[in-house]
Amino acid sequence: MREKKNKTLKHVIIFSIIALSCGWIGRLVDLQVGTDKNGSLGQLIWIVSPLLTMVIMRSWMGDGWKDFGFNPRFKGNLFLYMFSILFYPLMTVVIVGIGLGLDWTEISPSSSTYLAAFGMALLPGFFKNIFEEFAWRGYLAPKLFTLGINRFLVHITVGLVWGAWHFPYLFLFLDTTESMITYIPRMMIGVIAMAILYGEILLMTKSVWPAVLMHTMGNAFIDTLILKKFILVHENFSIIAMPSPEGILTIALTGLAGLWMYKRRLVKTHLR
Numbered sequence: 144m145r146e147k148k149n150k151t152l153k154h155v156i157i158f159s160i161i162a163l164s165c166g167w168i169g170r171l172v173d174l175q176v177g178t179d180k181n182g183s184l185g186q187l188i189w190i191v192s193p194l195l196t197m198v199i200m201r202s203w204m205g206d207g208w209k210d211f212g213f214n215p216r217f218k219g220n221l222f223l224y225m226f227s228i229l230f231y232p233l234m235t236v237v238i239v240g241i242g243l244g245l246d247w248t249e250i251s252p253s254s255s256t257y258l259a260a261f262g263m264a265l266l267p268g269f270f271k272n273i274f275e276e277f278a279w280r281g282y283l284a285p286k287l288f289t290l291g292i293n294r295f296l297v298h299i300t301v302g303l304v305w306g307a308w309h310f311p312y313l314f315l316f317l318d319t320t321e322s323m324i325t326y327i328p329r330m331m332i333g334v335i336a337m338a339i340l341y342g343e344i345l346l347m348t349k350s351v352w353p354a355v356l357m358h359t360m361g362n363a364f365i366d367t368l369i370l371k372k373f374i375l376v377h378e379n380f381s382i383i384a385m386p387s388p389e390g391i392l393t394i395a396l397t398g399l400a401g402l403w404m405y406k407r408r409l410v411k412t413h414l415r
Contacts, residue, residue: 148289148290148291150205151206151286151289151290152290154200154204154206154286155283155286155287155290157196157200158193158196158197158200158282158283158286159283159304161192161193161196162192162193162196162278162283162304162308163304163307163308165188165189165192165193166188166189166308166309166310166311166312167311168185168188168192169183169184169185169186169187169188169189169311169312170185170311170312171185172184172185172188173185173186186312189311189312190271190274190275191274193274193275193278193279193282193308194274194277194278196278196282197277197278197281197282200282201282206282206286210285210286210288210289211277211281211282211285211351212280212281212285212345212348212349212350212351212352213281213350213351214349214350215350215352216348216349216350220347220348220350220353223344223347223348223353224348224352224353224356226344227344227353227354227356227357227360228356228357228360229360230340230357230360230361230400231357231360231361231364231365232360232364234386234393234396234397234400235364235365235368235386237392237396238384238386238390238392238393238396239368239374239386241384241392242374242376242380242384245380245384246377247376247377247380247383247384248374248375248376248377248380248384249374249375249377250373250374250375251372251373251374251375253373254373254374257367257368257371257373260367260371260373261363261364261367264362264363264366264367265359265363268358268359268362268363269355269359271362272355272358272359272362273355275358276351276354276355276358277351277355279301279304279305279338279341279354280341280342280345280351280354281351283301283304283305284297284298284301284338284341284342284345285345287300287301288346294342294346294405295339297342298335298338298339298342298343298401299335299338301338301342302331302334302335302336302337302338302339303331303334303335305334305338306330306331306334306335307331309334310327313327316366316370319381319385320378321381321382326389329382329389329391329394330388330389332389332394333387333388333389333390333393333394333397334388336388336394336397336398336401337388337397337401339397339398339401339402339404339405340357340397340400340401340404341353341354341357341358343401343404343405343407343408344357344404346408347404347407347408347411365386365387366387368386369385369386369387374386
């Protein structure tokens, strides 16, 4: 058993090093090859490398596929699937509503076209998040769970690796003039809160698909609002009212949802 745990820990470290390196390698490639409006070779390396590493480790390095969570497991988990789909839209409506009520946020005159833009973002986001979630919730989280580490330490570790993986291409997702000295720590707290929520749902469903759906809805709903300028959060209040992971309201609501899921899982486990 100890030998198996040591092997798993070794593989988790290798996976994490590759995940944290691939984006910077991609940036170096981009400096040589360049980018275009459709992306770059470096971005492809960044997105694909964690998934390829997972496939290699599961297929040829002895990790196996038993804990991958490919089975959707709809039976008994419909509520968790609905929660995964609706959480980000409902949370965003609450945060934007608060911002509008307090004059922290403005809605673009072109907001009537938002649903079309949101719909167009769903399918590309779904495929992109298969690559991400098959790596984070399909490999890193389940492997850490098998080590017998405290659940919250697992969530925090996954959040730190997942958040740091974004650093090389973070500029692609930013719409802020805030200093990275204050932005990055808050963003990392937000990603850890997300890792708790995603991780608790993973533990209850034993399936990676709720995370894929939740991540897709979050990207399509929130990123479209911000990056396409459908909402404008006044600079003085963006730290609080931005509905993206680094926003204080987002962190609070995501953290509360994660703790609720944690308690729900404990009750469900106790009843069994």
